[in-house]
Amino acid sequence: MNDQNTDIYAPEFVADLFDRCSSSYRRWSSVSSFGFVSLWRHQCVARLIAASNPRPVIVDLMAGTGEVWPYLLRRFPDLDTVCALDISHRMHLEAVDRLHGEYADRITHIEADALQTDLPANHADLLVSTFGLKTFNPEQQTELAKQIARILKPGGGFALIEASDPKGWALRPLYRFYLDKVLPTVERYFLRGANDFSMIGTYTRNFGDCAEMADALKAAGLEVTSRSHFFGCATSVAGTKPIVQF
Numbered sequence: 001m002n003d004q005n006t007d008i009y010a011p012e013f014v015a016d017l018f019d020r021c022s023s024s025y026r027r028w029s030s031v032s033s034f035g036f037v038s039l040w041r042h043q044c045v046a047r048l049i050a051a052s053n054p055r056p057v058i059v060d061l062m063a064g065t066g067e068v069w070p071y072l073l074r075r076f077p078d079l080d081t082v083c084a085l086d087i088s089h090r091m092h093l094e095a096v097d098r099l100h101g102e103y104a105d106r107i108t109h110i111e112a113d114a115l116q117t118d119l120p121a122n123h124a125d126l127l128v129s130t131f132g133l134k135t136f137n138p139e140q141q142t143e144l145a146k147q148i149a150r151i152l153k154p155g156g157g158f159a160l161i162e163a164s165d166p167k168g169w170a171l172r173p174l175y176r177f178y179l180d181k182v183l184p185t186v187e188r189y190f191l192r193g194a195n196d197f198s199m200i201g202t203y204t205r206n207f208g209d210c211a212e213m214a215d216a217l218k219a220a221g222l223e224v225t226s227r228s229h230f231f232g233c234a235t236s237v238a239g240t241k242p243i244v245q246f
């Protein structure tokens with residue numbers, strides 16, 4: 001719940017929101033997107049450049065319940081570690097609950113604010129983030145881009161994807177009606193009056209698309225290409241940290 005004076009971008013507000021969403025997050029995000037989130041996670045991982053290190057260290061920012069890990073492990077079966085960073089304690093707990101024994105030892109959990117993480121500089125061969133951008137306002141996106149540029153090794157690759165507002169798409173009014181009216185009603189009915197997931201709709205509307213993040217990443221010194229997915233219902237940015245030549 002939030003009133004007019006609540007800062008919905010305050011890290012503690014976001015952490016509480018996802019703590020409350022954690023137990024139903026996986027099912028709700030999959031069902032409410034008609035399975036598109038899974039396809040988009042796959043497409044995001046496919047955008048990562050192949051790491052030169054055969055055993056890459058991968059940082060998953062805003063990792064949530066770890067939904068992207070199966071795609072990472074499929075594409076990089078010999079990966080060294082997935083360093084899963086998330087601010088929500090309960091999202092981490094949900095992730096740990098469903099970790100499969102065979103790869104549990106390759107996941108490291110960090111409960112922290114991605115804007116203030118003390119992950120070492122030049123740490124990651126690859127960095128990924130799926131649906132973790134919307135809860136950052138433009139100033140925070142600038143800060144996040146700097147963190148990404150700092151954490152990546154020179155030559156390292158990144159890919160980030162986020163649900164977006166498909167401006168210009170003929171079916172956008174229908175899509176907005178679904179997001180703004182249908183989903184909140186369904187949520188109220190099935191989740192006993194909660195409006196936490198509806199808040200995620202508010203963040204998505206405010207976020208727009210990845211254009212601002214793309215600019216912030218370029219300003220932080222990264223090479224960036226942008227892509228639109230399914231008529232702009234999601235957008236992604238991917239690229240590399242240049243190897244500086246002296």
Ligand SMILES: C[S@@+](CC[C@H](N)C(=O)[O-])C[C@H]1O[C@@H](n2cnc3c(N)ncnc32)[C@H](O)[C@@H]1O
Nearest residue numbers: 018062063064086087088091113114130131132
């Ligand atoms: C919509 S979920 C995405 C989870 C997952 N990556 C996926 O593909 O489903 C967004 C996640 O970002 C996390 N998050 C939001 N702001 C954060 C911040 N400042 N630092 C770290 N994690 C944050 C939330 O706790 C939440 O788990």
